[in-house]
Amino acid sequence: MICDTKPNVIKIAKEIAISAALEAGRLAKGWFDKLDNFEEKGDYGDIVTEVDLLTDKLIVNKIQSIFPEHQIDTEESxxxxxxxxxxxxxxxxxxTNNYAIGLPLFTCSITLLYQNEPVLGVVYEPVVDRLFVSTLNEGxxxxxxxxxxxKKNDLKKATIGWIQGHKVQQDQRAVHLRQYIDINCKRMMRLWAPTLQWCMLAKGDLDGIILYNSEGADLYSGILMVKEAGGIVIDFEGNTFTGMNSEPYLIACHPDHRxxxxxxxxKGMSSHHYNG
Structure with a gap:
């Protein structure tokens, strides 16, 4: 390994991640609205495009060239x-679903974890050239x-992001919780691009996020982004979320809104009624 101390690894990793995210994001922007086809992935409506594969390879090659011994887990490979x-x-x-239908809401997300705790998150939104970077204990x-x-004074006027996993589909508890949120805030937002919602919360453009069983490569950069922006990330019981979880149910918000x-x-989870 080139550098064997944690601070040095993070410092060099930050440079690599930013470079890779910018290059991948610009590649994606260059191809935007020019794709002729895409392929379905899995059983729940997810898709993959040629650009997913090209940017995946680009990022992995950059990381491996500097950190060949590190674990790498990507959405595509x-x-x-x-x-x-x-x-x-x-x-x-x-x-990707936004990207494929010409909706310019997409990002490139790269996260580095040490012993299953995120220490670096980089998210690039190429259409508007926004580069989000969070480093553990550095903001x-x-x-x-x-x-x-x-911190919003009147949460009845809040805009709340909703994120759910592909497998959730029409799970009755999720459906009723969504409906309850939608009725009890100004706007419930679903963007099909979770990292963008996490960054919006960190930036102060959203007032909270409720995540229902959605885990993957797009989760942990956002969690670090929000925590480093002064927010909290807790489970539905109010416990601080740490580490990794294959089936997370999370709330993210300002600490005073916990x-x-x-x-x-x-209330949303208890409002549902099953028939039969």
């Missing part, structure tokens, strides 16, 4: 089967401007 304390999670094109930034989560969102989730 999977895990490289290395064993290491360091794990890279890559979603080269978060928002979160958009184009080098420090980010802070928003009880409000827990109450919202509890």
């Amino acid at each position: 999977g895990h490289n089967n290395n064993e290491s304390d360091w794990l890279w999670l890559v979603d080269p094109l978060d928002g 979160a930034y958009c184009n080098q401007k420090r980010l802070f989560v928003n 009880d409000y969102f827990i109450d919202m989730v509890n």
